Amino acid sequence: MxxxxxxxxxxxxxxxxxxxxxxxxxxxxxxxxxxxxxxxxxxxxxxxxxxxxxxxxxxxxxxxxxxxxxxxxxxxxxxxxxxxxxxLRSGALRIVADSVHHVLDVLTAFRERHPGIQISISRGNTGSVVDTLIGYDAEVGVLGELADDRPFEVLPLNVSPIIAFAARSHPAAGRKSLSLEELEAWPLVLREPGSRTRQLLEQRAAERGVALHCAVEAEGREAVRAIVAAGGGIGFVSAAEFGDDDPALVRLPLDGPPLAMQEKLICLHERRNSKTIKAFFDMARATRT
Incomplete structure (x- = not known):
């Protein structure tokens, strides 16, 4: 035979x-x-x-x-x-993220499994992440909120509350927490208007009738951290992204119901079956279990 x-x-x-x-x-x-x-x-x-x-x-x-x-x-x-x-032995994967912290474990596992894939990461906010994917300038996006998910394949990653943070030398640094009303008295360092962190914070403040004072507007999370560390004001970030590796900064939880950030991994729905994109999503699902 x-x-x-x-x-x-x-x-x-x-x-x-x-x-x-x-x-x-x-x-x-x-x-x-x-x-x-x-x-x-x-x-x-x-x-x-x-x-x-x-x-x-x-x-x-x-x-x-x-x-x-x-x-x-x-x-x-x-x-x-x-x-x-x-x-999957060669090729490229472009990621645009509001914060890469939420997929660090996925990136590590993916690189170990597919070392031939060249990964590049660019920074964006909620609006620019969406625009970059729609323009086919990246394959995968990471962002906090997605107002309209119809054209996208969406994988929830994690939920993290927004916190305030300040330089260790700041007068508020010794506080265990801060209320939105107390923030009216301090200069604030805020992200650009497209930032979901800023949008949620300003929405909650408006609901409470609190007027926040933006002393410095900075593009990108790292720029905000640098300005806050230099004593420029109080900044805001999700707790998952804050980290505890900078001795110059202290975290300040916000009083009241938490302002929750739901991080998501997204790609265009029409590109979801691309082998590289699918492999990255599968790895993200595996690291969540």
Whole structure:
């Protein structure tokens, strides 16, 4: 028994005839007929009933077809797996994120699994992350909120409250927490208007009738941290992004119901089946469990 004989039998059985099987395998009909004949002669078994010019499986042929279904099904799965592995050995993945902190564990695991993929990360806020993905200037986005998720594939990452933070030398640094009303008395360092952190903070302040004083508006989280550390005012960030590695800064929880930031991993819905994008989303799901 040879592989080519089983393959010929399988395609004749599936196609319902020798000529169609020959077309599918890009061979001549006599070649296909010869392979099936050799298989039948070698094991002294009839696999097809050829009466009345029709090709009909015998009982033995039906049993063999059940086996070749598994054989060639496994072969197809193996081919798909190998092709997918080859496609992920090289290439690029562009990520635009309001904060990369929320996917650091995903990035580490993805790089270990697919070291040939070149990853680049750019910074953005909620608005620019969406615009960058729609413009096909990045494959994957990380952001706090998504007002309209219809064109996107969305994977929730984590929920983290917004906190205030200040320089250790700031007069408020010794406080255990701050209320929005108390913030009226202090100069604040806020992100650009497209920042979801700023939007949530200003929305809550408006609901409470509190007027916040933006002393400095800075683009990007790192710029805010640098200005706050220099004594420029009080800043705001999600607790997950604050970290405790900067001795010059202290965290100040906000009183009242928490202002929760729901971080999400997104991509354009139409690109969700891209092997690289899908692999990154699968890795993100795996690291959450």
């Amino acid at each position: 040879r592989y080519v004989q089983l393959r010929a039998f399988h395609h004749v059985a599936m196609a319902g005839g020798f000529s169609k099987a020959a077309q599918a395998l890009h061979l001549t009909q006599p070649a296909i007929s010869d392979q099936v004949r050799r298989l039948e002669e070698e094991y002294d078994v009839a696999l097809f009933s050829r009466s009345h010019r029709q090709v009909v499986l015998t009982a033995a042929g039906r049993r063999l077809l059940a086996l070749t279904h598994r054989l060639f099904g496994a072969e197809a799965e193996a081919l798909d797996m190998l092709q997918e592995e080859r496609s």
